[in-house]
Amino acid sequence: MKDRLPHEKGFHVSWDQLHRDARALAWRIDGQGPNEGRWRAVVAITRGGMAPAMIVSRELDIRMVDTISVKSYNHQTQAAPRIIKTPDMEVVGDGTGVLIVDDLVDTGRTLEVVKALMPKAHVATVYAKPKGKPMVDTYITEVSQDTWIFFPWDMALQYVEPYRGA
Template sequence: MDRVYLTWWQVDRAVFSLAGEIRKHFRPDVVVGIARGGLVPAVMLSHILGDLELKVIDVKFYKDVEKKMERPVITIPLHGSLEGKRVLIVDDVSDTGKTLEVVIEDVKNAGASEVKVACLSMKPWTKVVPDFYVFRTDKWVVFPWEEFPVVVRE
């Protein structure tokens, strides 16, 4: 699968673009970041949108670029109640949509009154089209927090 590499500047612009759209259409009480890819944009959005409460959920689905497990598994569950809260779920990419389906169900089961999804990008074939996203691509997106320079030690 072809890859597209994003810079920190591109991510920054994308997150501010998301925040602008979210402000126009939704006022979340809580941001839920999906570890690991969704954590950076979730933290940024929680600050930009007014220092909102931030919760983390960890879901494993991918073993490698083209190797997925059969079904996503929650490995670190949400803590605390979301009873009556408006929740914004944040991830980096909506690829198959299966991870988002699992998280949306979990957030609703935790009592959220309203749930919206924000992703930096989405794939054309996803089962869950985010309420807020910046771009569509059929490429594997590599974010700056995923690639590290090799350190050579002598």
């Protein structure tokens, strides 16, 4: 078998699969909020968390939705995370009753920065890798640390060589 680059051990997620998994995430956290089971706000981690956050907020009928922008990747290279946009802190406060939603937790470094800002928030991701799992309260699917997840917004249809070669 030929050697593969790290990004070649890929987990490809379609729009349909992301939608199903984000709905499953909403169902898993439904009724767990601190206000008679309800959540008061959703904060999406941009950009990857925006699609799942929209689905979660729709499923749970949460109208207060904001974003936090954390830059931690340059294409497929991870760097030190830094916040480039915060949510309305008057609304989210310490995070009580707030769902932080992202597509994936990888190493957990992005969530460390976010949780420092909103320490009482509930963190929910669609996908989780082992190193980042301790930073997440709820997730749907675990993938291995060496798997690269290809999200639908990153893909185009094209020919792919068979796994064992042509």
